[in-house]
Amino acid sequence: MRFPILCILCALGLTSASVHATAGKPSATGAIRGRVDIHVERSLRDSRADAAALGMGGSRDPQERRRSVVYLETAPRAAFEQNEEHRGRMDQRNERFVPHVLAIVAGTYVDFPNGDNTYHNVFSLSKTKDFNLGRYAAGRSKAVRFERPGVVRVFCDIHSHMSAFILVFAHRFFAVTDEEGRYRIEGVPPGTYTVVLWNETVHGDSPRRTITIGENGGDTDADFSIK
Protein backbone atom coordinates (compact mmCIF):
# COMPACT_ATOMS: atom_id res chain seq x y z
CA MET A 1 0.00 0.00 0.00
CA ARG A 2 2.94 2.31 0.62
CA PHE A 3 4.02 2.53 -2.98
CA PRO A 4 0.71 3.80 -4.36
CA ILE A 5 0.60 6.41 -1.62
CA LEU A 6 4.07 7.59 -2.55
CA CYS A 7 3.13 7.52 -6.19
CA ILE A 8 0.20 9.79 -5.63
CA LEU A 9 2.09 12.14 -3.36
CA CYS A 10 5.08 12.35 -5.70
CA ALA A 11 2.90 12.74 -8.72
CA LEU A 12 0.89 15.51 -7.21
CA GLY A 13 4.03 17.25 -6.13
CA LEU A 14 5.04 17.75 -9.75
CA THR A 15 4.04 20.91 -11.48
CA SER A 16 2.37 21.31 -14.77
CA ALA A 17 5.81 21.89 -16.35
CA SER A 18 6.01 18.23 -17.15
CA VAL A 19 2.73 18.39 -18.98
CA HIS A 20 2.91 19.26 -22.62
CA ALA A 21 -0.33 21.11 -22.58
CA THR A 22 -0.61 24.25 -24.58
CA ALA A 23 -1.09 27.14 -22.16
CA GLY A 24 -2.98 30.28 -22.92
CA LYS A 25 -4.35 29.08 -26.24
CA PRO A 26 -8.00 28.06 -26.21
CA SER A 27 -8.44 24.54 -27.52
CA ALA A 28 -10.90 21.68 -27.25
CA THR A 29 -10.63 19.39 -24.30
CA GLY A 30 -10.71 15.66 -24.54
CA ALA A 31 -11.66 12.72 -22.42
CA ILE A 32 -9.74 9.68 -21.29
CA ARG A 33 -11.84 6.60 -21.06
CA GLY A 34 -11.24 2.92 -20.68
CA ARG A 35 -11.89 -0.19 -18.76
CA VAL A 36 -10.10 -1.83 -15.90
CA ASP A 37 -10.18 -5.61 -15.92
CA ILE A 38 -9.35 -7.22 -12.63
CA HIS A 39 -8.44 -10.86 -12.72
CA VAL A 40 -7.42 -11.00 -9.08
CA GLU A 41 -9.50 -13.32 -6.92
CA ARG A 42 -11.48 -11.52 -4.29
CA SER A 43 -9.53 -11.31 -1.08
CA LEU A 44 -10.47 -14.07 1.31
CA ARG A 45 -9.57 -12.02 4.33
CA ASP A 46 -12.83 -10.14 4.40
CA SER A 47 -12.87 -10.00 8.17
CA ARG A 48 -11.20 -11.45 11.23
CA ALA A 49 -11.93 -14.97 12.35
CA ASP A 50 -13.77 -13.95 15.48
CA ALA A 51 -13.84 -17.10 17.55
CA ALA A 52 -15.36 -15.19 20.48
CA ALA A 53 -18.56 -14.35 18.62
CA LEU A 54 -21.76 -16.19 19.37
CA GLY A 55 -22.93 -16.29 15.77
CA MET A 56 -22.35 -15.50 12.12
CA GLY A 57 -23.69 -11.99 12.46
CA GLY A 58 -25.83 -10.31 9.86
CA SER A 59 -25.25 -10.86 6.17
CA ARG A 60 -23.19 -8.13 4.59
CA ASP A 61 -22.62 -6.99 1.06
CA PRO A 62 -19.22 -8.02 -0.26
CA GLN A 63 -16.54 -5.38 -0.29
CA GLU A 64 -16.26 -3.47 -3.54
CA ARG A 65 -12.69 -4.56 -4.08
CA ARG A 66 -13.05 -4.29 -7.83
CA ARG A 67 -13.42 -0.52 -7.74
CA SER A 68 -10.35 1.28 -8.99
CA VAL A 69 -9.31 4.87 -9.35
CA VAL A 70 -7.72 6.10 -12.54
CA TYR A 71 -5.96 9.45 -12.38
CA LEU A 72 -3.51 11.66 -14.18
CA GLU A 73 -0.07 11.55 -12.62
CA THR A 74 0.45 15.15 -13.61
CA ALA A 75 -2.26 17.64 -14.37
CA PRO A 76 -2.62 20.86 -16.29
CA ARG A 77 -1.85 23.97 -14.27
CA ALA A 78 -5.41 25.16 -14.53
CA ALA A 79 -6.51 22.13 -12.61
CA PHE A 80 -4.97 23.54 -9.44
CA GLU A 81 -6.69 26.89 -9.70
CA GLN A 82 -10.07 26.04 -8.33
CA ASN A 83 -11.58 27.40 -5.18
CA GLU A 84 -14.93 25.68 -5.15
CA GLU A 85 -15.90 23.92 -1.95
CA HIS A 86 -16.62 20.26 -2.56
CA ARG A 87 -18.53 17.81 -0.44
CA GLY A 88 -18.31 14.03 -0.47
CA ARG A 89 -20.17 11.31 1.34
CA MET A 90 -19.22 7.95 2.77
CA ASP A 91 -22.13 6.10 4.35
CA GLN A 92 -21.96 3.49 7.07
CA ARG A 93 -24.56 1.00 5.97
CA ASN A 94 -25.05 -2.64 6.91
CA GLU A 95 -21.64 -2.55 8.63
CA ARG A 96 -19.93 -1.41 5.44
CA PHE A 97 -18.51 1.88 4.27
CA VAL A 98 -20.34 2.88 1.10
CA PRO A 99 -18.63 3.57 -1.21
CA HIS A 100 -15.66 1.43 -0.36
CA VAL A 101 -13.45 3.69 -2.48
CA LEU A 102 -13.99 7.43 -2.61
CA ALA A 103 -11.90 9.84 -4.68
CA ILE A 104 -12.01 13.54 -3.87
CA VAL A 105 -10.23 16.80 -4.50
CA ALA A 106 -8.13 18.22 -1.67
CA GLY A 107 -10.18 20.57 0.46
CA THR A 108 -13.31 18.44 0.19
CA TYR A 109 -15.48 17.84 3.23
CA VAL A 110 -16.61 14.23 3.51
CA ASP A 111 -19.75 13.43 5.49
CA PHE A 112 -19.87 10.11 7.33
CA PRO A 113 -23.56 9.48 8.09
CA ASN A 114 -24.39 6.45 10.20
CA GLY A 115 -27.19 4.51 8.51
CA ASP A 116 -27.06 1.50 10.83
CA ASN A 117 -28.98 0.84 13.98
CA THR A 118 -25.76 0.51 15.93
CA TYR A 119 -22.82 2.69 16.85
CA HIS A 120 -19.93 3.22 14.52
CA ASN A 121 -16.64 4.96 15.26
CA VAL A 122 -14.96 6.16 12.09
CA PHE A 123 -11.27 6.80 12.39
CA SER A 124 -8.04 6.93 10.43
CA LEU A 125 -4.42 6.93 11.47
CA SER A 126 -3.17 7.70 7.97
CA LYS A 127 -0.37 10.22 7.61
CA THR A 128 -2.39 12.09 5.03
CA LYS A 129 -5.17 12.68 7.54
CA ASP A 130 -5.66 11.23 10.99
CA PHE A 131 -9.00 11.69 12.68
CA ASN A 132 -11.40 9.98 15.07
CA LEU A 133 -15.07 10.87 14.91
CA GLY A 134 -16.01 9.01 18.09
CA ARG A 135 -19.12 6.90 18.50
CA TYR A 136 -22.37 8.19 17.09
CA ALA A 137 -25.72 6.64 16.45
CA ALA A 138 -27.99 6.11 13.47
CA GLY A 139 -29.18 9.22 11.74
CA ARG A 140 -26.24 11.31 12.86
CA SER A 141 -23.38 12.42 10.68
CA LYS A 142 -19.98 13.95 11.16
CA ALA A 143 -17.72 15.50 8.56
CA VAL A 144 -13.98 15.68 7.99
CA ARG A 145 -12.10 18.02 5.67
CA PHE A 146 -9.27 16.44 3.73
CA GLU A 147 -6.71 19.10 2.94
CA ARG A 148 -3.71 17.09 1.77
CA PRO A 149 -3.39 14.78 -1.22
CA GLY A 150 -2.73 11.12 -0.50
CA VAL A 151 -4.44 7.89 0.45
CA VAL A 152 -6.47 7.72 3.65
CA ARG A 153 -7.47 4.37 5.05
CA VAL A 154 -10.67 4.55 7.03
CA PHE A 155 -11.76 2.07 9.69
CA CYS A 156 -14.39 1.56 12.35
CA ASP A 157 -13.09 1.22 15.90
CA ILE A 158 -15.98 -1.07 16.79
CA HIS A 159 -16.27 -3.32 13.73
CA SER A 160 -12.98 -4.78 12.59
CA HIS A 161 -14.38 -5.82 9.20
CA MET A 162 -15.20 -2.24 8.17
CA SER A 163 -12.63 -0.46 6.07
CA ALA A 164 -12.54 1.96 3.16
CA PHE A 165 -10.19 4.13 1.14
CA ILE A 166 -10.33 7.82 0.41
CA LEU A 167 -7.99 9.05 -2.30
CA VAL A 168 -7.35 12.76 -2.10
CA PHE A 169 -6.06 14.50 -5.22
CA ALA A 170 -4.74 17.99 -5.80
CA HIS A 171 -6.56 18.15 -9.12
CA ARG A 172 -9.82 17.01 -10.58
CA PHE A 173 -8.51 14.62 -13.24
CA PHE A 174 -9.48 11.30 -11.76
CA ALA A 175 -12.34 8.84 -11.95
CA VAL A 176 -13.59 5.87 -9.98
CA THR A 177 -14.48 2.87 -12.08
CA ASP A 178 -18.08 1.73 -12.26
CA GLU A 179 -19.40 -1.77 -11.55
CA GLU A 180 -18.13 -3.01 -14.89
CA GLY A 181 -14.72 -1.44 -14.49
CA ARG A 182 -15.35 1.47 -16.86
CA TYR A 183 -14.14 5.00 -16.23
CA ARG A 184 -14.07 8.35 -17.98
CA ILE A 185 -12.03 11.44 -17.15
CA GLU A 186 -13.58 14.47 -18.76
CA GLY A 187 -12.26 17.90 -19.70
CA VAL A 188 -8.62 17.04 -20.19
CA PRO A 189 -6.73 19.72 -22.15
CA PRO A 190 -4.56 18.67 -25.08
CA GLY A 191 -1.21 17.26 -24.02
CA THR A 192 0.63 14.12 -23.13
CA TYR A 193 -0.19 12.55 -19.81
CA THR A 194 0.63 9.56 -17.71
CA VAL A 195 -2.52 7.79 -16.58
CA VAL A 196 -2.16 5.75 -13.40
CA LEU A 197 -4.35 3.06 -11.95
CA TRP A 198 -4.92 2.57 -8.24
CA ASN A 199 -6.56 -0.52 -6.83
CA GLU A 200 -6.29 -1.86 -3.31
CA THR A 201 -5.24 -5.26 -4.56
CA VAL A 202 -2.21 -3.81 -6.39
CA HIS A 203 0.96 -3.96 -4.36
CA GLY A 204 4.15 -2.59 -5.83
CA ASP A 205 4.29 -0.66 -9.10
CA SER A 206 0.99 0.93 -10.08
CA PRO A 207 -0.02 0.20 -13.67
CA ARG A 208 0.35 3.30 -15.88
CA ARG A 209 -0.13 4.30 -19.47
CA THR A 210 1.03 7.30 -21.47
CA ILE A 211 -1.62 8.89 -23.62
CA THR A 212 -1.89 12.01 -25.74
CA ILE A 213 -4.91 14.26 -26.15
CA GLY A 214 -4.78 15.94 -29.52
CA GLU A 215 -5.47 19.61 -30.21
CA ASN A 216 -8.95 18.72 -31.33
CA GLY A 217 -9.79 16.91 -28.11
CA GLY A 218 -11.85 13.80 -28.50
CA ASP A 219 -11.80 10.53 -26.61
CA THR A 220 -8.63 8.61 -25.94
CA ASP A 221 -8.73 5.03 -24.73
CA ALA A 222 -6.56 3.64 -21.95
CA ASP A 223 -7.44 0.19 -20.73
CA PHE A 224 -5.84 -1.57 -17.79
CA SER A 225 -5.62 -5.12 -16.64
CA ILE A 226 -4.72 -6.36 -13.19
CA LYS A 227 -3.62 -9.96 -12.86
Next chain:
Amino acid sequence: MCTWRRLAAILLLASACATPARAQITVSGDATATIGSRDDIAFFNYTDYEHNALRMFRVALSGMWRPSERLAFLTELRSENAEHLVPRALYVRVHPFKGRTFDVQAGRIPPVFGAFARRSYGADANPLIGYPLAYQYLTSLRPDAIPGSADDLLFMRARGWQSSFPVGITTPGPGVPIVSAYRWDTGVEAHAAAGHLDGSIALTTGTLANPRVDDDNGGRQIAGRVGWTPAVGLVLGASASRGEFLTRAIGDTYAPLLGRKTYAQRALGADAEYSRDYFLIRGEFIESSWNLPALNLPRIDGPLKARAGFVEGRYRLTPRFFAAARIDRLTFSKIRGQRFFAGAPTPWDAPVRRMEAGGGVYLMRNLVSRVVVQRNKRDAGRVTRRTFVSAQLSYWF
Protein backbone atom coordinates in the same frame (compact mmCIF):
# COMPACT_ATOMS: atom_id res chain seq x y z
CA MET B 1 -21.20 -40.49 22.88
CA CYS B 2 -22.22 -37.55 25.05
CA THR B 3 -25.15 -35.26 24.32
CA TRP B 4 -23.33 -32.32 22.83
CA ARG B 5 -21.30 -34.53 20.52
CA ARG B 6 -24.49 -36.17 19.26
CA LEU B 7 -26.02 -32.76 18.70
CA ALA B 8 -22.93 -31.55 16.87
CA ALA B 9 -23.10 -34.57 14.58
CA ILE B 10 -26.78 -33.91 13.82
CA LEU B 11 -26.09 -30.26 13.11
CA LEU B 12 -23.27 -31.15 10.78
CA LEU B 13 -25.47 -33.51 8.83
CA ALA B 14 -28.23 -30.91 8.61
CA SER B 15 -25.76 -28.34 7.38
CA ALA B 16 -24.51 -30.64 4.68
CA CYS B 17 -27.93 -30.25 3.07
CA ALA B 18 -27.59 -26.49 3.05
CA THR B 19 -26.96 -24.71 -0.23
CA PRO B 20 -23.23 -24.72 -0.74
CA ALA B 21 -21.71 -21.31 -1.20
CA ARG B 22 -18.21 -20.33 -2.07
CA ALA B 23 -15.95 -21.67 0.66
CA GLN B 24 -14.19 -18.97 2.61
CA ILE B 25 -11.17 -19.25 4.82
CA THR B 26 -10.29 -16.48 7.22
CA VAL B 27 -7.16 -16.39 9.30
CA SER B 28 -6.31 -13.82 11.92
CA GLY B 29 -4.15 -13.62 14.97
CA ASP B 30 -2.47 -11.51 17.57
CA ALA B 31 0.76 -11.34 19.49
CA THR B 32 1.04 -9.60 22.83
CA ALA B 33 4.21 -8.97 24.79
CA THR B 34 3.75 -7.70 28.33
CA ILE B 35 6.64 -6.62 30.52
CA GLY B 36 6.24 -5.93 34.21
CA SER B 37 7.80 -6.47 37.56
CA ARG B 38 7.82 -9.95 39.06
CA ASP B 39 5.01 -11.11 41.32
CA ASP B 40 6.54 -14.19 42.94
CA ILE B 41 5.34 -13.48 46.47
CA ALA B 42 1.88 -11.96 46.31
CA PHE B 43 0.62 -13.66 43.13
CA PHE B 44 -2.04 -11.05 42.53
CA ASN B 45 -2.04 -11.52 38.77
CA TYR B 46 -1.54 -15.23 38.38
CA THR B 47 -3.84 -17.02 35.99
CA ASP B 48 -5.13 -20.55 36.14
CA TYR B 49 -2.32 -21.47 33.75
CA GLU B 50 0.05 -20.23 36.51
CA HIS B 51 1.30 -17.32 34.43
CA ASN B 52 1.60 -13.71 35.48
CA ALA B 53 -0.93 -11.71 33.44
CA LEU B 54 1.32 -8.65 33.73
CA ARG B 55 4.40 -10.46 32.49
CA MET B 56 3.53 -12.64 29.58
CA PHE B 57 4.14 -13.26 25.90
CA ARG B 58 1.03 -14.53 24.21
CA VAL B 59 0.44 -15.58 20.64
CA ALA B 60 -2.98 -16.47 19.29
CA LEU B 61 -3.96 -17.69 15.87
CA SER B 62 -7.60 -17.89 14.80
CA GLY B 63 -9.04 -19.56 11.79
CA MET B 64 -12.48 -19.88 10.28
CA TRP B 65 -13.45 -22.17 7.43
CA ARG B 66 -16.89 -21.45 6.07
CA PRO B 67 -17.80 -24.13 3.54
CA SER B 68 -21.35 -22.85 3.19
CA GLU B 69 -23.42 -19.87 4.23
CA ARG B 70 -24.88 -21.86 7.08
CA LEU B 71 -21.83 -23.62 8.37
CA ALA B 72 -18.47 -22.55 9.75
CA PHE B 73 -15.65 -24.21 11.64
CA LEU B 74 -13.66 -22.02 13.97
CA THR B 75 -10.57 -22.43 16.06
CA GLU B 76 -8.23 -20.33 18.12
CA LEU B 77 -4.85 -21.64 19.18
CA ARG B 78 -3.06 -19.86 21.98
CA SER B 79 0.38 -20.06 23.46
CA GLU B 80 1.45 -18.31 26.63
CA ASN B 81 5.15 -17.78 27.28
CA ALA B 82 5.88 -20.16 24.38
CA GLU B 83 5.14 -23.11 26.64
CA HIS B 84 2.44 -24.97 24.82
CA LEU B 85 -0.16 -24.43 22.15
CA VAL B 86 -3.70 -24.74 23.49
CA PRO B 87 -6.86 -24.84 21.38
CA ARG B 88 -8.83 -22.25 23.30
CA ALA B 89 -11.63 -22.51 20.77
CA LEU B 90 -12.50 -25.37 18.45
CA TYR B 91 -16.08 -25.58 17.38
CA VAL B 92 -18.61 -25.77 14.61
CA ARG B 93 -21.07 -22.95 14.05
CA VAL B 94 -24.40 -23.59 12.35
CA HIS B 95 -26.61 -20.79 11.07
CA PRO B 96 -29.77 -22.69 10.13
CA PHE B 97 -32.08 -19.86 9.08
CA LYS B 98 -30.94 -17.31 6.57
CA GLY B 99 -32.08 -13.86 7.54
CA ARG B 100 -32.53 -14.70 11.21
CA THR B 101 -30.05 -14.17 13.98
CA PHE B 102 -29.99 -17.67 15.33
CA ASP B 103 -26.84 -19.74 15.65
CA VAL B 104 -25.86 -22.98 17.28
CA GLN B 105 -22.23 -23.68 18.21
CA ALA B 106 -20.78 -26.94 19.44
CA GLY B 107 -17.31 -27.86 20.59
CA ARG B 108 -14.94 -25.82 22.70
CA ILE B 109 -17.09 -22.71 22.62
CA PRO B 110 -16.97 -19.08 23.78
CA PRO B 111 -18.58 -18.47 27.16
CA VAL B 112 -22.07 -17.04 27.30
CA PHE B 113 -21.81 -15.84 30.90
CA GLY B 114 -20.96 -12.18 31.44
CA ALA B 115 -19.34 -9.95 28.87
CA PHE B 116 -15.60 -9.67 29.48
CA ALA B 117 -14.48 -13.09 28.25
CA ARG B 118 -15.94 -12.58 24.76
CA ARG B 119 -14.28 -9.29 23.99
CA SER B 120 -11.97 -9.61 21.04
CA TYR B 121 -11.23 -6.53 18.97
CA GLY B 122 -8.54 -3.90 19.42
CA ALA B 123 -8.08 -1.75 22.47
CA ASP B 124 -11.75 -2.12 23.35
CA ALA B 125 -11.26 -5.78 24.23
CA ASN B 126 -9.26 -4.88 27.29
CA PRO B 127 -8.45 -1.21 27.58
CA LEU B 128 -5.91 -2.04 30.29
CA ILE B 129 -3.43 -4.88 30.70
CA GLY B 130 -4.62 -6.65 33.84
CA TYR B 131 -7.80 -8.69 33.92
CA PRO B 132 -10.76 -8.03 36.21
CA LEU B 133 -10.48 -9.93 39.50
CA ALA B 134 -13.60 -11.99 38.79
CA TYR B 135 -12.07 -13.37 35.63
CA GLN B 136 -8.49 -13.91 36.80
CA TYR B 137 -7.81 -13.83 40.55
CA LEU B 138 -7.34 -17.31 41.93
CA THR B 139 -9.39 -18.13 44.98
CA SER B 140 -8.29 -20.99 47.21
CA LEU B 141 -11.05 -23.35 46.01
CA ARG B 142 -10.16 -26.35 43.90
CA PRO B 143 -12.40 -28.85 42.12
CA ASP B 144 -10.12 -31.78 42.96
CA ALA B 145 -9.45 -31.07 46.64
CA ILE B 146 -11.64 -29.84 49.46
CA PRO B 147 -11.11 -28.61 52.98
CA GLY B 148 -12.01 -31.01 55.76
CA SER B 149 -13.16 -28.17 57.98
CA ALA B 150 -13.63 -24.43 58.06
CA ASP B 151 -10.18 -24.13 59.59
CA ASP B 152 -8.62 -25.88 56.59
CA LEU B 153 -10.23 -23.30 54.33
CA LEU B 154 -9.30 -20.31 56.47
CA PHE B 155 -5.72 -21.55 56.55
CA MET B 156 -5.60 -21.16 52.76
CA ARG B 157 -6.77 -17.53 52.72
CA ALA B 158 -4.80 -15.52 50.12
CA ARG B 159 -3.08 -18.65 48.87
CA GLY B 160 -5.12 -19.34 45.78
CA TRP B 161 -2.02 -19.50 43.65
CA GLN B 162 -0.98 -22.68 45.48
CA SER B 163 -3.67 -24.01 47.73
CA SER B 164 -3.82 -27.46 49.27
CA PHE B 165 -6.47 -29.31 51.23
CA PRO B 166 -6.46 -32.60 53.11
CA VAL B 167 -9.27 -34.26 51.12
CA GLY B 168 -8.88 -35.28 47.50
CA ILE B 169 -5.63 -34.51 45.72
CA THR B 170 -3.40 -33.29 48.48
CA THR B 171 -0.54 -31.88 46.45
CA PRO B 172 -0.58 -28.07 46.25
CA GLY B 173 -2.04 -26.59 43.09
CA PRO B 174 -3.65 -23.43 41.79
CA GLY B 175 -7.18 -22.56 42.85
CA VAL B 176 -9.87 -21.28 40.54
CA PRO B 177 -11.16 -17.81 39.67
CA ILE B 178 -14.89 -17.11 39.75
CA VAL B 179 -14.93 -17.18 35.96
CA SER B 180 -11.95 -18.25 33.92
CA ALA B 181 -11.27 -15.94 31.00
CA TYR B 182 -8.25 -17.97 29.96
CA ARG B 183 -9.97 -21.26 29.24
CA TRP B 184 -13.20 -21.99 27.43
CA ASP B 185 -15.64 -24.75 28.16
CA THR B 186 -16.80 -27.59 25.93
CA GLY B 187 -20.39 -28.17 24.94
CA VAL B 188 -23.15 -26.73 22.84
CA GLU B 189 -24.75 -23.31 22.85
CA ALA B 190 -27.46 -21.43 21.04
CA HIS B 191 -27.72 -17.70 20.46
CA ALA B 192 -30.65 -15.73 19.12
CA ALA B 193 -31.42 -12.05 18.74
CA ALA B 194 -34.54 -10.12 17.85
CA GLY B 195 -35.04 -6.40 18.09
CA HIS B 196 -33.40 -5.00 21.17
CA LEU B 197 -33.00 -8.37 22.86
CA ASP B 198 -30.54 -11.19 22.49
CA GLY B 199 -30.14 -14.38 24.43
CA SER B 200 -27.67 -17.23 24.72
CA ILE B 201 -27.80 -20.54 26.48
CA ALA B 202 -25.07 -23.15 26.81
CA LEU B 203 -24.77 -26.69 28.07
CA THR B 204 -21.17 -27.51 28.86
CA THR B 205 -18.89 -30.01 30.54
CA GLY B 206 -17.11 -27.83 33.10
CA THR B 207 -18.06 -24.80 35.13
CA LEU B 208 -17.36 -21.08 34.99
CA ALA B 209 -14.46 -21.54 37.38
CA ASN B 210 -13.17 -24.70 35.81
CA PRO B 211 -13.92 -24.96 32.08
CA ARG B 212 -12.98 -28.36 30.74
CA VAL B 213 -12.49 -30.35 27.57
CA ASP B 214 -13.08 -33.73 29.16
CA ASP B 215 -15.71 -34.49 31.71
CA ASP B 216 -14.50 -35.03 35.28
CA ASN B 217 -17.71 -35.41 37.21
CA GLY B 218 -20.55 -36.56 34.97
CA GLY B 219 -22.38 -33.31 35.60
CA ARG B 220 -23.24 -30.54 33.19
CA GLN B 221 -23.28 -26.80 33.47
CA ILE B 222 -26.12 -24.78 32.10
CA ALA B 223 -25.40 -21.11 31.59
CA GLY B 224 -27.25 -18.32 29.92
CA ARG B 225 -27.28 -14.62 29.32
CA VAL B 226 -29.95 -12.19 28.21
CA GLY B 227 -28.89 -8.89 26.73
CA TRP B 228 -30.99 -5.81 26.20
CA THR B 229 -30.06 -2.79 24.12
CA PRO B 230 -32.64 -0.16 25.09
CA ALA B 231 -30.76 2.52 23.19
CA VAL B 232 -27.86 2.56 20.80
CA GLY B 233 -24.69 2.57 22.88
CA LEU B 234 -26.29 1.11 26.00
CA VAL B 235 -26.15 -2.64 26.61
CA LEU B 236 -27.50 -4.32 29.72
CA GLY B 237 -27.02 -8.00 30.42
CA ALA B 238 -27.99 -10.57 33.03
CA SER B 239 -26.35 -13.98 33.31
CA ALA B 240 -26.83 -17.13 35.32
CA SER B 241 -25.15 -20.50 35.51
CA ARG B 242 -25.16 -23.72 37.44
CA GLY B 243 -22.70 -26.58 37.05
CA GLU B 244 -21.23 -29.49 38.92
CA PHE B 245 -17.95 -28.31 40.39
CA LEU B 246 -16.23 -31.10 42.29
CA THR B 247 -14.56 -34.00 40.57
CA ARG B 248 -16.25 -37.36 40.45
CA ALA B 249 -13.80 -38.83 42.96
CA ILE B 250 -14.80 -36.37 45.67
CA GLY B 251 -18.47 -36.22 44.79
CA ASP B 252 -18.90 -39.99 44.73
CA THR B 253 -17.07 -40.42 47.99
CA TYR B 254 -18.96 -37.90 50.05
CA ALA B 255 -22.38 -37.61 48.47
CA PRO B 256 -23.73 -40.85 49.95
CA LEU B 257 -22.22 -40.01 53.30
CA LEU B 258 -23.75 -36.57 53.49
CA GLY B 259 -26.93 -37.13 51.60
CA ARG B 260 -26.25 -34.41 49.07
CA LYS B 261 -25.95 -35.47 45.49
CA THR B 262 -24.52 -32.37 43.88
CA TYR B 263 -21.74 -29.95 44.68
CA ALA B 264 -22.29 -27.15 42.26
CA GLN B 265 -21.04 -23.72 41.38
CA ARG B 266 -23.91 -21.32 40.91
CA ALA B 267 -23.42 -17.81 39.62
CA LEU B 268 -25.45 -14.74 38.80
CA GLY B 269 -24.09 -11.83 36.86
CA ALA B 270 -25.06 -8.41 35.62
CA ASP B 271 -23.18 -6.39 33.07
CA ALA B 272 -23.63 -2.98 31.53
CA GLU B 273 -21.92 -0.93 28.88
CA TYR B 274 -22.46 2.62 27.79
CA SER B 275 -20.50 4.45 25.17
CA ARG B 276 -20.81 7.73 23.37
CA ASP B 277 -18.49 9.95 21.39
CA TYR B 278 -15.03 9.29 22.79
CA PHE B 279 -15.75 7.47 26.04
CA LEU B 280 -16.74 3.97 26.96
CA ILE B 281 -17.84 2.76 30.40
CA ARG B 282 -18.39 -0.83 31.40
CA GLY B 283 -19.24 -2.59 34.60
CA GLU B 284 -19.90 -6.12 35.75
CA PHE B 285 -21.05 -7.69 38.97
CA ILE B 286 -20.86 -11.41 39.63
CA GLU B 287 -21.93 -13.45 42.63
CA SER B 288 -20.82 -17.04 42.73
CA SER B 289 -21.48 -19.74 45.29
CA TRP B 290 -20.02 -23.18 45.72
CA ASN B 291 -21.47 -26.05 47.71
CA LEU B 292 -18.83 -28.16 49.40
CA PRO B 293 -19.27 -31.22 51.63
CA ALA B 294 -19.30 -30.32 55.33
CA LEU B 295 -17.03 -32.99 56.77
CA ASN B 296 -15.44 -32.14 60.09
CA LEU B 297 -15.90 -29.59 62.83
CA PRO B 298 -15.86 -26.67 62.57
CA ARG B 299 -18.09 -27.23 59.58
CA ILE B 300 -18.48 -24.97 56.60
CA ASP B 301 -22.09 -23.96 56.91
CA GLY B 302 -23.93 -23.13 53.74
CA PRO B 303 -22.51 -22.31 50.35
CA LEU B 304 -19.28 -20.39 50.01
CA LYS B 305 -19.95 -17.14 48.24
CA ALA B 306 -17.73 -14.76 46.34
CA ARG B 307 -18.80 -11.41 44.97
CA ALA B 308 -16.85 -9.41 42.44
CA GLY B 309 -17.55 -6.19 40.67
CA PHE B 310 -15.64 -3.77 38.51
CA VAL B 311 -16.17 -0.57 36.62
CA GLU B 312 -13.85 0.45 33.83
CA GLY B 313 -13.68 3.34 31.45
CA ARG B 314 -11.75 4.38 28.40
CA TYR B 315 -11.44 7.78 26.79
CA ARG B 316 -9.96 8.45 23.37
CA LEU B 317 -7.92 11.60 23.79
CA THR B 318 -6.79 11.82 20.16
CA PRO B 319 -7.02 9.43 17.21
CA ARG B 320 -3.92 7.70 18.58
CA PHE B 321 -3.95 8.18 22.35
CA PHE B 322 -6.37 6.84 24.93
CA ALA B 323 -6.59 6.71 28.71
CA ALA B 324 -8.27 3.99 30.75
CA ALA B 325 -8.93 3.00 34.35
CA ARG B 326 -10.62 0.21 36.29
CA ILE B 327 -11.78 -0.13 39.89
CA ASP B 328 -12.21 -3.70 41.02
CA ARG B 329 -13.34 -5.45 44.19
CA LEU B 330 -13.58 -9.10 45.26
CA THR B 331 -15.19 -10.16 48.54
CA PHE B 332 -16.10 -13.45 50.19
CA SER B 333 -18.77 -14.70 52.55
CA LYS B 334 -17.87 -15.37 56.15
CA ILE B 335 -17.37 -18.67 57.93
CA ARG B 336 -16.41 -19.53 61.49
CA GLY B 337 -13.31 -21.48 62.38
CA GLN B 338 -11.83 -22.47 65.73
CA ARG B 339 -8.09 -22.21 65.33
CA PHE B 340 -8.12 -18.98 63.39
CA PHE B 341 -9.61 -15.58 64.22
CA ALA B 342 -10.89 -16.84 67.60
CA GLY B 343 -14.00 -18.29 66.05
CA ALA B 344 -15.13 -14.92 64.71
CA PRO B 345 -16.91 -14.82 61.35
CA THR B 346 -14.20 -14.35 58.75
CA PRO B 347 -14.24 -14.18 54.95
CA TRP B 348 -13.25 -17.63 53.68
CA ASP B 349 -10.68 -16.03 51.35
CA ALA B 350 -8.99 -12.67 51.65
CA PRO B 351 -10.89 -9.81 50.02
CA VAL B 352 -8.98 -7.96 47.32
CA ARG B 353 -9.22 -4.44 45.99
CA ARG B 354 -7.56 -3.39 42.78
CA MET B 355 -7.16 -0.14 40.92
CA GLU B 356 -5.56 0.01 37.50
CA ALA B 357 -4.99 3.05 35.37
CA GLY B 358 -2.97 3.81 32.34
CA GLY B 359 -2.90 4.86 28.77
CA GLY B 360 -2.08 3.67 25.35
CA VAL B 361 -1.15 4.74 21.91
CA TYR B 362 -2.05 3.28 18.55
CA LEU B 363 1.29 3.08 16.75
CA MET B 364 -0.62 1.62 13.84
CA ARG B 365 -4.23 0.66 13.49
CA ASN B 366 -3.35 -2.85 14.66
CA LEU B 367 -0.35 -2.13 16.86
CA VAL B 368 -1.19 -0.79 20.29
CA SER B 369 1.17 0.06 23.11
CA ARG B 370 -0.06 0.42 26.67
CA VAL B 371 1.44 1.36 30.02
CA VAL B 372 -0.49 0.83 33.25
CA VAL B 373 -0.06 1.12 36.97
CA GLN B 374 -1.93 -1.43 39.02
CA ARG B 375 -2.38 -1.18 42.77
CA ASN B 376 -3.59 -4.20 44.75
CA LYS B 377 -4.65 -4.47 48.36
CA ARG B 378 -5.52 -7.76 50.02
CA ASP B 379 -6.70 -8.28 53.58
CA ALA B 380 -4.36 -11.21 54.25
CA GLY B 381 -1.34 -13.03 52.93
CA ARG B 382 2.40 -12.64 53.13
CA VAL B 383 2.17 -9.49 51.05
CA THR B 384 -0.99 -7.44 51.38
CA ARG B 385 -0.17 -4.49 49.12
CA ARG B 386 1.65 -4.43 45.84
CA THR B 387 1.89 -1.90 43.05
CA PHE B 388 2.90 -3.04 39.60
CA VAL B 389 3.95 -1.07 36.55
CA SER B 390 3.50 -2.89 33.30
CA ALA B 391 3.96 -2.15 29.61
CA GLN B 392 2.48 -4.01 26.70
CA LEU B 393 2.84 -4.13 22.95
CA SER B 394 -0.03 -5.78 21.15
CA TYR B 395 -0.26 -6.54 17.44
CA TRP B 396 -3.18 -8.13 15.66
CA PHE B 397 -4.04 -8.94 12.10
